[in-house]
Amino acid sequence: MARKQALRKGALRDCGQRCVYCATRLDQRTATLDHVIPVARGGAHDIGNLVSACAPCNRLKGDLLPFEFFARHPWAGANFVRYARNVTRALKRGARRAVSLAFAEPDDRMAA
Incomplete structure (x- = not known):
């Protein structure tokens, strides 16, 4: 239990006290790993491989890659x-690529 609390505290600090998915402010009570x-x-x-997330975003993501x-x-x-x-870094590169593809124009996606 103490290890999990330490991981949560570290992830919360490393993520700027925010949910990494919706940017909601978090604290020890509201943060999930x-x-x-x-x-x-x-x-x-x-x-x-651990980040801080609010409970709704954590549930929304579920077991998705x-x-x-x-x-x-x-x-x-x-x-x-x-x-x-x-x-x-690999996770961040993948996130940037997924975001750029999601925001690409329909014609841009066809060319890829």
């Missing part, structure tokens, strides 16, 4: 790029 790559999909339980979630909800990907400071 989200595995960016869900454990059910092979994600690790380490600091490079980041690119699946950000393709459906580009606003979440844009906030993720801004607030998820401690995640791996």
Whole structure:
């Protein structure tokens, strides 16, 4: 239990006291830990895969992989790029790509 609280506190600090998906302000009471790559999909339980999220966003994301979630909800990907400071570079690159594809014009997507 103490380890989980320490991870939550660290993730909350690293994410600027905000939900990395909707940018809502969080505190120790309202923050949840989200595995960016869900454990059910092979994600690790380490600091490079953990972020702070509000409970509604954590439920909305569920067991979706980041690119699946950000393709459906580009606003979440844009906030993720801004607030998820401690995640791996590969996750951030994937988020940027998913957001750019989601905001691309229909003609741009056909050319890709």
